Amino acid sequence: MTTTPATTPVPTPHPTLSAADPELAALIGAEERLQSDTLRLIPSENYASSAVLEASGTVLQNKYSEGYPGRRYYEGQQIIDQVERLAVARAKAVFGVEHANVQPYSGSPANLAVYLAFARPGDTVMGMALPMGGHLTHGWSVSATGSWFRGVQYGVRADTGRIDLDEVRDLALKERPKIIFCGGTALPRTIDFAGFAEIAQESGAVLVADIAHIAGLIAGGAHPSPVPYADVISTTTHKTLRGPRGAMLMSRAEHAKALDKAVFPGLQGGPHNQTTAAIAVALREAAAPSFRDYAHAVVANAAALADALRARGYDLVSGGTDNHLILIDLTAKDVPGKTAAKALDRAGIVVNYNTVPYDPRKPFDPSGIRIGTPSLTSRGLSTEHMATVAEWLDRGITAAKTDNEAALLELRTEVADLLSAYPAPGLPV
């Protein structure tokens, strides 16, 4: 047995979070219970695995690494360079691209980098209108992208709820945008990347496929890939891809330099290395055969849920879904989207209120709700559960209409009961 010399300094305590900050630890515990007990139907959310969560909470976050592997402005990058190279190699393999940049902090900064690479302030850019299902960063007026650039916007047809490529072509040829974005946040249908690429070519624009919502479906072969049609692919990593909150830009080799320069030093400083590591983990998961099953199950669940909702008389934008997302127009049910969303939340069913195309109501109190199946599929729910989920939604929406608080509470218990048999990835059991 050795005795401690008297000169040894008192060791620094390394308290756990619950010892160091019980108040915050309690909040995180409460959030874990909320995510465990509720049916999370927000289509942009998911449950990251324990491995992804573990990588994102590591000492990698202690490092400054401005630059790219082998070309950093800081020393001490022996390990970080390997981490980033691994993430890049996995991104290239999963999506079949020549170039990948894994440093964008999130989807919005990734899109800003695309503007920086391919346009100058005042240039015309084109994207889908936000109330039609596009994203703020596709040139919508309230976004920096709509005030620093001249945003022209396409939508969906009123009769079909779908994008009409002839209308997109007419607008592109008339406006001659520098950049055309395809993709969005409330699009229940497959995106025709080849069709968009033809239009971009005819009008001399750079085509950006923003696959933030559907990246996991593409990685798993459950949605067509924008490769080789899009000049640039922008994606978040935390939606269907089930990684940490982050983003990636991908392209053919010819655009590699412009994109890298735009991300750093154009727009960002040091990359979030812990996120880069967690992206690498998520991409390894996405390359596994089980992820193909996951992606196809997400789509099968959405199709089954859409069928069950239609059978209950719900009006779905575009009539249904091809992907993970369903946009319900509640106009005929005579319940505003916000009223429905808030009531469902009290019933333990988490959705978001959303505009529907040509919505006569205001964006802060619109006619629809947006739902999706990525999270419930991560828990292992399958097509046989979708009739129950549709029934729950119907009961919640009916209770919202009749102000039946007791029915909502009863529903909340039922939801938590069923979900307790389907533990969520990344959460303590």
Ligand SMILES: *Cc1c(COP(=O)(O)O)cnc(C)c1O
């Ligand atoms: C989510 C999303 C983004 C933005 O991602 P953030 O990480 O929230 O900035 C961009 N484009 C599309 C299509 C999205 O769905």
